Amino acid sequence: KYASNKKFVIKERRISIEQIIQYIEQESDFYFFYEDSQPALKRVVNANFEQATVDEILTDVLKGTDLVYEVVDKYVAIKKKGQKSNAPVAAPKAAQQETIDVSGTVLDEDGEGMPGVSIVVKGTTTGTVTDYMGQYTLKNVTIGDVLVYSFVGYNSQEIPARESVVDVKMSANVTQLEELVVVGYGVQKKSVVTGAIASVSPEEITAMPVSGVDQALQGRTAGVDVMNNSGAPGAGVQIRVRGVGTNGDSSPLYIVDGLVVTSIANVNPNDIESMEVLKDAASAAIYGSRGANGVVLITTKKGQEGAIKVSYDGYYGVQNAWKTVDVLDARQYMAMQNEVNFNDGRNPLYSRYQIENPENNTDWQSHLFTPNAPIQNHNVSMTGGSKYSTFAISAGYFGQQGIIGGDQSAFDRINLRMNSEHKITSRITFGENLSIVSTSRKTVDSGLNQSTLLDPLTPHTVTNPRDIRDYDNLPHNPVRDGNGNYYGISSLLPELYNPAAKHATTFNENFSRQVQGNFYGKVKIIEGLEFKSDFGFRWQNQEWRDYTPVNYLSSMIQNPVNSVSQTASSDAYWQWENVLTYNKNIGTKHTIGGVLGTSMINNTIKTQTGYRTNINPADWNTGWLDNGANDQSQRTGGSFLENRLLSYFGRVNYDYDERYMFTATVRYDGSSRFGENNRFGVFPSISAGWNVHNESFFNSSIINHFKVRGSWGQVGNEAIGRFNFLSTVGQMDANNGGALAYPMGPDGTPINVIVVNRAANPDLKWETSEQSNVGVDLGFLDDKFMFTTEYYNKTTKDLLSEQPVPGYVGQPNPMGNIGTIRNQGVELSLNYRKNTGDFNFDIRGNIAFNRNEVTEFNNADGFINGWRNFYKYDGATRMQVGHSLPFFAGYQTNGIFQNQQEIEDYVNADGQPIQPDARPGDIRFVDTNGDGEISADDYVDLGSNIPDFNYGINFNASYKNFDFSMFWQGVQGGSILNINRQLHLGAQNYWSRSLERWTGEGSTNSYPRATQQDPNQNYTRINDMVHVEDGSYLRLKNMQIGYVLPEHIAAKIGAERVRVYISGQNLLTFTKYTGFDPEVGQMSSWRNQGLDIGNYPQARTYLLGVNVSF
Amino acid sequence: CADFLDLSPTDSQTEDSFYQNRDEAFRALMGVYEPLRSQRLDGNHYNIGNLIFDSQSDDAYVGAKDAADRGYMKALVRFGDSRFGDPSASNVLALNFWTKNYGGISRANVLLERYDQIEFKDREREDKENFYGETLFLRAHYYYELLRVYENIPLILTQPRGDEWKEIEQATPAQAYAQVTSDMLQAIDMMAPTMGGGNLGRLTQWAAKAELLKMYMFYTGYYQSAELPTLEGPAFTKADAIALAEDIINNSGARLEPEFKDIFTEKGNFGMETLFEIPFSDTGISGAWRDDALGNFLCTMAGPRDFTASQNVIRDGWGHNIPSHELVDLFTADDKRSSATFITADSLINEAVASGSSISPRNMMSVGYNNTGYFSFKYTSHYEFQTDVDHRFNYAQNIHYIRFADVLLMAAELNLDANSAKSVQYVNMVRNRAGLDNLTSVDLDAIYLERRKELAMEGHRYFDVLRRGLDYADQQLTVTSYTLREPSMAGVPSTGDGGIADDFLVTFDQSKRGFWPIPQQERDLNPKLNQNPGW
Incomplete structure (x- = not known):
């Protein structure tokens, strides 16, 4: 029997039986006979065949249908059960040696003649090509020979020659067997991509319960770092592609269906068809002055021709804090306070009796975290279409409450989307993508600091009648809980508040309503040449409301008058892009393509704010401006900002036989943000690739895929603020915000003043990032192993910063292009998959090493401080030549002074003690500059939050109807500045690390004595002993177990497929970090990166979910 | 496109x-005025004249919560005492006070440079002259602030553009004082003699005259010079100073407020006694630790720490600018100024108990650093200035920067040699208002004692001490031993001295000559600047 042993690999979700048959035909000499009208052939199955024969495949896929098959030699007939074979199988035998002339027309999907289609007699070199009308004639074809019709981008068709007129309709290659990658303004076959582009699959995006798509990127691709700003619902993330590339805004450019968006946090994860990250400059250069920090491209799901499909995906879960930090209990606290007072030369505060019989022993953290905060997501989508119109519609809801503050800390989102496309004529297509998003968010102060620093002697709520009487007499309302009890107020620590009381007096909400989308028309001018005009828009309205009731949280933190503020902003954006695309095959081996386009962008932002006090009635529900007093306290504000971009861009690409690939792009970008002398910039790139495995000389039974590629390009960063090049005058305080005024007249009426708030710099321009990239892709054993590695060298120059001028200039610093940062790195990813019948699994791992260094900084100091002197800490985050951006600048320690002699022996060149105020038990600081004293000039690099490497490991397995997945993510080598502990408040509680303090000569050399006066500033000089900690962690981000219900059960509810799953997030964390969570995020800019000041931690989540398709 | x-x-x-x-010129002029009242609250650097300079003298301590709280300020006003904070030229307060004044100078320079392009209508001729005079005077005022604090400063008279700042060097004190003196003299000619109505808050020629007099006293004292230099023409001599003092006393229209205590109440705002007044306003602004809050933040700073038991007299504050016992003890029992200058923890607690507070007296207020049981009652969180909306930002108490009494006492000092009867007369005018007997003769120490009591907690003492020479300053300011005072109410620590005796010790460092360091940032950016001696 012919080829009955031929084995096939077909692994495809949601593939029709017909497509499987077509695939077998394409991959072998089998030839199928069947009636097109058999509905069962349209049935969609999940194909999962590893080295299966035709028999095995057909047995499996036809099971449960009314069809049977019969194989005769290379001919396969599929027919209804009990029906007699329609017996064309006999025909070839009868027709041996007879020849005919075959002619006909090859049509595309629209019924138009297709020129240039090649027709070859299979197994020979005999053939022809269709003419411009799509017509062909092939003479002397032996009956029974198979004719192969092929055209790039279309499914090849094989038709046995039996009749003299054969009209063929070609269909575009829609199977996923040839993977496509979305690139800027187009798509490319993955096999010919030459840049560094990472794709994230929709399955990965929806695997975890995340509020935003951006969060789902974490750990999925090498070189894309995702840091959660906070665990608070809706808090958002920071994405860095290949390191921190600038001291300004390092966020990548986000593009959804061609539309530039400011954030992808509100894209519904269920809507995503594909997501790509353009990492190298060559890939991003088509986006010119906005591509310096990488580009994230999202394409949403489109409709398919065919029956309407409906699916529901949803989950419900609960979240809990995964960690509390150890702090001293009441007894330890009082003992420690006595020791502190003793060390500071004061009398002890607590008697032995008091210590042994604490009045209270409050565990503040237990009152802080809300147990089982809910999280849920529901999404319904529907796709379908006819030959002329296709659509995809979805509606989704996501809701999450916080693990701190419960429903005071909540995020809700509703997403609606409609994408559709319509063929108006065979040449003209019109379509649109529309999305509506509505979100609401409430936030609270995390209170984490407070919960670890408040003394345990203060009760959570007050029950002592004497205290209640005191509280009743306070000047404003102390806060009561739901049972009418006053929340405890620490009499020892007026600078802190009871977090529960604070949450109970926190009222705010933020609404955002966003409509965005694009309308486009496409015209096919001639074959291969298409013009597309695309108008995109984005309107976003946001409203904030904040109501502060009268309250008394402590003697220092109180609010005697209630107030409300309302803010509204509207962000209107439009872009109009016109793009000409050309693709052509010349002969069978040359493929050329080109893109030429223009883009215009306009963005305006308006805001209005209002503020009033004395709201009456005083309540959140009536907390609106109109209900406030009409007095001097009312304030309003408003602003209007606008910027524009005008661009021209082009790309050419060429490949020869999928062996040699070459691409070049250029963009000419003008921006209203740039200085008069540098309004337009040119951003070029080139890249090339070589598919070694397609060479005839390459013959390996192990390596089946081997591609080498390289690229170079320049991209810009235009996110440099507006009008920074002008010298402006205005009433804003450039140092500090707020309108400057001078009070005039007997009533002190504020007169707004006008001052110069910036000096001019007409030469100001965008930052330029120049990047080279080399990559290798390898596939082994039929792609069982796939390996990709990249090396890049990215230099961002002309960094924008304030150019420091002396204070005696008397004006705020002008902006200048004054620095350079280099990011160099290696990225590796390795995938392995194994499919053995019922059991399948794959592992995907990635790891990225990035070295970040500031190589030039042209101010007098050679550095700038980011954050400095927070609270009373003497230390900074800093940007400095020769260091990574940022690093922690502070004091280097060298153990503890064990006795007075050691202090006296630690002298400078003049024999004077270097730390005259130290006492035994204090830290010995290193006088790094040797000037004989310890000061800010002794700052050293105490480490950086930037890790040595980031990694992610994803494991998926399935056995019959069960599936299992596990996702680990980690960073290694970054540091965290833990200033949660705030070690300068007098009566504060301490973390249990303080139990390891120095208590006498020889007790320890690694943690200083307990003191509040702290004349040596052990606790307020940022140093490597007390403050800086290793931030490495490895975290089991997600684990999921799913089960696909047997079809007959699913069928009972009318569903095609039903999958249920349970999933857990943040189940395990391995870290040495002592704070609440090593994912401290970085809060908007490098200036605060790696600072833990009581960040809202990530939650541990358990949830139950279901996916149903009908 | x-x-x-x-x-x-x-x-x-x-x-x-x-x-x-x-x-537009008026808005720009207001911009030149703005730093006068700017307390530069950004980044916790409370840059408040009286608080800083009284704390640098023997009248007061910075106070605050503990040694580290406002440590940078303590380090600076205690002549580089490293117990508290950064004692070096990098001290952030040294930088902030510098940049605030140069900010005013820059705004003045830009306005003066642009003055020719401004179109004033005919009826605005007076404004044209007055605005120019005020701008010139304010620039001189900011320079004088810098000169008496940093001594060796760049003298910038046109706004540096581009890289021009790189070429700037320090002027000698004599050069700088000459410029400032000449500018003040020109400004006096151009400024209005009175301001009223909606213009209250702008300065008159009398403010300029009074400050010129103050500057004469400081310069001739500190530099042991007979006269104040000018750019061209004759120097400003002692005879000129005496004539100027007489002019102010006789022609300014200012006179002593009959009741001393009224000066520091609402009545005192734009009262009869003040020649140079810095206005503040209650704009009801909330939550703003920034310059757009127009209240006088000194009030909140000076109020008793955490005192909320009663609001009838005073509201809670942050316990800064704590009066020293040395100062308090100078006042005799019959001196009416005493109760208007200080308030005791003791009396506040008693008042709170009397008004029914159930809080235990020992918990009514915190014991801050250098607690003495006394608080300033001049610029403080007076209940009568309080507002319902965030009171901390909204004390509308003006600063009476140069008072008529100050001028009388300067005139007394000037006349001491030539016309001692006049000296006695002026001192007695001040004493009589305080309810004290006439003196029959006075000497310099007697005038100094009267100045110290009359002007206590108003920010003048440190410069008065300095102008009698460094030995005198050392003798006055250095404290080598201290005995802690017990609480006046048993068991209520806030009514006595807090901390340990060491906390009250002060060492005046003569090598620093009483001046602050040139901020390190300035020298890093421009190596042409020299550091002051001792720093």
């Missing part, structure tokens, strides 16, 4: 398009 990208800012004008007419 070419002009598609031409946008103009919508949140500001450009420097070239501004400065066109009288109203």
